[in-house]
Amino acid sequence: MPTPQEKATVASVLAPEELGELQAHWRAANYLAAGQIYLRANPLLQEPLRPDHIKPRLLGHWGTSPGLNLVHTHLNRVIKARGLDALCVWGPGHGGPAVLANSWLDGTYTETYPDVSRDGAGMAELFRQFSFPGGVPSHVAPETPGSIHEGGELGYSLAHAYGAAFDNPGLLVACVIGDGEAETGPLAASWHADKFLDPVHDGAVLPILHLNGYKIANPAVLARIPEDELDALLRGVGHEPIHVTGDDPETVHRAMAAAMDRALDRIARAQRRARKEGATDRPRWPMIVLRTPKGWTGPHEVDGRPVEGTWRAHQVPLSDVREDVGHLRQLEAWLRSYRPEELFDAEGRPRPEVLACVPDGNRRLGASPHANGGLLVRDLPIPPLERHAVRVDAPGKELHEPTRVLCGLLERVMAATAGRRDFRVVGPDETASNRLEALYEATGKAWQAEFLASDEHLSRDGRVMEVLSEHLCQG
Amino acid sequence: MPTPQEKATVASVLAPEELGELQAHWRAANYLAAGQIYLRANPLLQEPLRPDHIKPRLLGHWGTSPGLNLVHTHLNRVIKARGLDALCVWGPGHGGPAVLANSWLDGTYTETYPDVSRDGAGMAELFRQFSFPGGVPSHVAPETPGSIHEGGELGYSLAHAYGAAFDNPGLLVACVIGDGEAETGPLAASWHADKFLDPVHDGAVLPILHLNGYKIANPAVLARIPEDELDALLRGVGHEPIHVTGDDPETVHRAMAAAMDRALDRIARAQRRARKEGATDRPRWPMIVLRTPKGWTGPHEVDGRPVEGTWRAHQVPLSDVREDVGHLRQLEAWLRSYRPEELFDAEGRPRPEVLACVPDGNRRLGASPHANGGLLVRDLPIPPLERHAVRVDAPGKELHEPTRVLCGLLERVMAATAGRRDFRVVGPDETASNRLEALYEATGKAWQAEFLASDEHLSRDGRVMEVLSEHLCQG
Numbered sequence: 004m005p006t007p008q009e010k011a012t013v014a015s016v017l018a019p020e021e022l023g024e025l026q027a028h029w030r031a032a033n034y035l036a037a038g039q040i041y042l043r044a045n046p047l048l049q050e051p052l053r054p055d056h057i058k059p060r061l062l063g064h065w066g067t068s069p070g071l072n073l074v075h076t077h078l079n080r081v082i083k084a085r086g087l088d089a090l091c092v093w094g095p096g097h098g099g100p101a102v103l104a105n106s107w108l109d110g111t112y113t114e115t116y117p118d119v120s121r122d123g124a125g126m127a128e129l130f131r132q133f134s135f136p137g138g139v140p141s142h143v144a145p146e147t148p149g150s151i152h153e154g155g156e157l158g159y160s161l162a163h164a165y166g167a168a169f170d171n172p173g174l175l176v177a178c179v180i181g182d183g184e185a186e187t188g189p190l191a192a193s194w195h196a197d198k199f200l201d202p203v204h205d206g207a208v209l210p211i212l213h214l215n216g217y218k219i220a221n222p223a224v225l226a227r228i229p230e231d232e233l234d235a236l237l238r239g240v241g242h243e244p245i246h247v248t249g250d251d252p253e254t255v256h257r258a259m260a261a262a263m264d265r266a267l268d269r270i271a272r273a274q275r276r277a278r279k280e281g282a283t284d285r286p287r288w289p290m291i292v293l294r295t296p297k298g299w300t301g302p303h304e305v306d307g308r309p310v311e312g313t314w315r316a317h318q319v320p321l322s323d324v325r326e327d328v329g330h331l332r333q334l335e336a337w338l339r340s341y342r343p344e345e346l347f348d349a350e351g352r353p354r355p356e357v358l359a360c361v362p363d364g365n366r367r368l369g370a371s372p373h374a375n376g377g378l379l380v381r382d383l384p385i386p387p388l389e390r391h392a393v394r395v396d397a398p399g400k401e402l403h404e405p406t407r408v409l410c411g412l413l414e415r416v417m418a419a420t421a422g423r424r425d426f427r428v429v430g431p432d433e434t435a436s437n438r439l440e441a442l443y444e445a446t447g448k449a450w451q452a453e454f455l456a457s458d459e460h461l462s463r464d465g466r467v468m469e470v471l472s473e474h475l476c477q478g
Numbered sequence: 479m480p481t482p483q484e485k486a487t488v489a490s491v492l493a494p495e496e497l498g499e500l501q502a503h504w505r506a507a508n509y510l511a512a513g514q515i516y517l518r519a520n521p522l523l524q525e526p527l528r529p530d531h532i533k534p535r536l537l538g539h540w541g542t543s544p545g546l547n548l549v550h551t552h553l554n555r556v557i558k559a560r561g562l563d564a565l566c567v568w569g570p571g572h573g574g575p576a577v578l579a580n581s582w583l584d585g586t587y588t589e590t591y592p593d594v595s596r597d598g599a600g601m602a603e604l605f606r607q608f609s610f611p612g613g614v615p616s617h618v619a620p621e622t623p624g625s626i627h628e629g630g631e632l633g634y635s636l637a638h639a640y641g642a643a644f645d646n647p648g649l650l651v652a653c654v655i656g657d658g659e660a661e662t663g664p665l666a667a668s669w670h671a672d673k674f675l676d677p678v679h680d681g682a683v684l685p686i687l688h689l690n691g692y693k694i695a696n697p698a699v700l701a702r703i704p705e706d707e708l709d710a711l712l713r714g715v716g717h718e719p720i721h722v723t724g725d726d727p728e729t730v731h732r733a734m735a736a737a738m739d740r741a742l743d744r745i746a747r748a749q750r751r752a753r754k755e756g757a758t759d760r761p762r763w764p765m766i767v768l769r770t771p772k773g774w775t776g777p778h779e780v781d782g783r784p785v786e787g788t789w790r791a792h793q794v795p796l797s798d799v800r801e802d803v804g805h806l807r808q809l810e811a812w813l814r815s816y817r818p819e820e821l822f823d824a825e826g827r828p829r830p831e832v833l834a835c836v837p838d839g840n841r842r843l844g845a846s847p848h849a850n851g852g853l854l855v856r857d858l859p860i861p862p863l864e865r866h867a868v869r870v871d872a873p874g875k876e877l878h879e880p881t882r883v884l885c886g887l888l889e890r891v892m893a894a895t896a897g898r899r900d901f902r903v904v905g906p907d908e909t910a911s912n913r914l915e916a917l918y919e920a921t922g923k924a925w926q927a928e929f930l931a932s933d934e935h936l937s938r939d940g941r942v943m944e945v946l947s948e949h950l951c952q953g
Contacts, residue, residue, distance in 0.1 A: 186946035188663030227927035239711020452702035
């Protein structure tokens with residue numbers, strides 16, 4: 004929890020103009036997310052909304068989208084301000100509308116799919132194609148620019164984030180974890196991946212635990228325990244949590260900007276200590292706990308029942324919009340509440356204020372080469388297999404352990420990648436029992452927790468990782 | 479961490495005679511565990527140990543066994559002293575030698591398998607059959623008396639413990655969790671099962687996190703983080719941890735007895751508050767963190783390398799015993815260090831001092847009817863299926879949702895078991911979306927965390943459990 008001084012920082016960090024720009028970007032992303040769920044025509048609301056502007060079948064997850072949009076807006080801000088190379092893993096991948104909206108705003112969507120132009124015609128296509136026959140999935144998917152994490156099965160976001168950070172010392176990997184996903188086993192185990200992250204040779208992971216209170220139809224556990232208990236849990240897995248809580252957009256924007264700055268300052272300090280000052284203690288990496296209402300800025304009540312801030316906002320908060328004129332009017336009022344005419348010009352292009360926070364070129368989250376393996380992957384230096392062949396002069400006369408033979412090859416690859424660091428072996432503590440221990444002649448076992456004199460082969464920069472979670476190994 | 483007053487309790491709780499009895503029971507169990515791994519003859523060491531007394535192939539996990547034995551000895555003590563109905567889930571199920579040893583000591587092994595008598599002949603058979611062709615598995619297995627948890631795949635012990643405690647208000651379920659298993663996803667998610675345990679209608683779960691420092695060939699994460707970090711983590715999942723640390727048997731016996739008493743007092747107080755005084759706040763259930771050396775009381779060094787307290791004690795600490803006379807002599811010295819002649823009479827029967835802590839009849843952990851489903855399971859009151867049949871007068875004319883029809887049946891079963899409470903529905907928050915919401919007419923959704931005014935169907939004693947961990951649901 005922030006000290007009084009830190010609270011003062013929270014209130015003062017953003018100049019009014021920058022606050023306005025962040026608000027505009029976030030409003031635009033929210034508008035585009037809602038538009039994808041509902042509209043097949045009239046994307047800029049240049050006419051009054053009619054039933055035939057609405058998709059015949061309403062699909063998509065609104066509930067998580069405003070929170071993802073908030074994170075994206077604020078990642079844009081710090082990437083631009085600090086010149087970061089960053090990537091974001093979107094754990095609540097059901098919030099496809101948010102990530103698609105942001106990639107359309109930063110221009111990478113149009114660069115990847117030129118038929119979806121960054122103007123009114125493209126916006127119409129962005130809306131139409133979403134979760135529509137022949138269109139794009141409602142989840143964050145491999146074809147979403149900047150994505151390395153499929154949003155279908157919940158549980159692997161944090162493991163994927165660590166995987167991306169290993170051996171990428173210049174990279175910041177943000178990772179949004181939903182409170183639903185946080186209940187899963189793979190995610191719960193992944194918190195301990197910080198014991199394997201080397202602040203010298205690896206990049207940084209910034210977990211953002213997004214508590215919007217509900218999974219599908221039920222409250223989420225981590226959202227319903229006292230804040231001091233949650234804080235203890237997160238400190239117990241090795242983090243310094245920074246809490247951002249609220250439902251007033253201006254307040255939350257200020258707090259989120261301050262939290263991002265604080266987190267990135269701490270990351271920079273931890274990396275500087277390890278890289279320049281020779282510190283070897285495990286950093287307590289920062290993380291952000293973001294509490295905002297589910298379906299924030301959406302319909303507050305529908306048919307007399309609360310929706311914003313409840314599980315009812317999980318998917319489509321207003322249903323039967325083509326049939327129920329009251330719902331249609333409520334949808335129109337909701338969409339107009341973002342004031343699209345202020346956000347987009349007459350041709351539907353985002354106005355400069357909306358794009359002010361967006362970074363340039365490959366710094367855009369949608370354009371990171373780290374999310375596009377084809378740009379960075381190179382062949383491993385694998386020696387000729389013949390060199391490791393077992394010579395068999397006569398049938399049934401030789402006795403060998405196959406994995407020990409394999410390890411001769413792996414050890415050569417491990418040694419040959421010592422400088423480039425793009426090869427690792429992970430396993431559930433079976434490396435030695437599977438006769439692969441010769442690997443330790445080329446590298447050690449990654450370890451950032453306590454060392455004892457009796458330990459063997461443990462090292463801070465090792466490229467064998469042994470953890471008894473096969474989920475984490477897979478991730 | 480104990481206050482000075484609590485430390486005073488630790489030192490004073492055991493009378494010297496009782497301490498001696500606990501030590502004797504534990505030494506006997508350790509002797510029997512080591513004997514299973516090594517001996518095929520000469521079980522009481524009535525002759526000097528010779529190579530032909532040793533099994534030709536040495537298998538089994540010694541490392542975890544002394545810790546499991548310690549827990550078993552102390553569970554015996556409190557079950558007997560307090561007249562508890564208890565069950566234990568042995569997460570480090572690889573430690574089969576320990577659980578088999580204890581069930582032979584408490585007599586349930588012989589009652590189940592009369593050819594393995596509780597005397598020298600039976601001890602010889604107990605040793606011979608262990609991990610031997612035609613014998614018994616080296617893990618805790620379904621045929622092990624008192625076992626409901628197969629010790630093969632790590633991860634599910636705590637979920638199984640909660641499963642056993644639900645709707646068994648009079649039952650204490652202890653659960654030993656190894657520091658290896660604690661790294662897995664299913665286990666990491668299971669810590670939050672305390673948010674679903676009703677102190678009124680459910681029994682209690684007492685987790686015992688056993689940190690012996692190593693998984694197979696690597697240190698375990700939770701054993702290598704600072705104690706205050708681990709303490710925060712466990713408080714963060716809702717527990718009050720009680721730490722027991724040491725390698726001096728007498729000190730650890732005293733501390734463990736005090737910790738067990740403190741934990742059971744707290745459990746009794748939490749249940750009394752909820753059941754008699756109407757308290758509705760979620761109890762912070764106690765748990766024990768037990769730090770003892772891996773392979774405790776086994777060979778301290780072998781061939782000049784440390785073994786006790788390291789990963790080298792994981793399985794068989796002394797190998798090649800038939801071939802290496804130095805190892806044979808070291809094994810004999812190790813086995814004789816338990817002074818078997820003081821523990822067993824000339825016929826190999828455990829002496830009264832060894833059995834003094836063992837409870838009677840069905841209170842023995844090996845004999846709990848809760849670990850033997852056949853004794854307690856009864857048919858569910860399922861109404862005639864015909865009553866829920868869908869009438870179809872002509873092909874292709876009826877439209878129904880099958881799960882909604884199924885739910886009619888489930889709701890009847892749920893209603894009919896309201897008093898007996900032996901039916902539950904668990905799921906990853908898909909009950910409503912799978913059209914099973916009519917269940918909520920018969921029961922609520924189990925919940926012990928915070929309640930909000932807008933919540934629907936949540937209740938402390940509900941028998942639908944929704945958590946976004948399919949591992950936990952399975953468990």
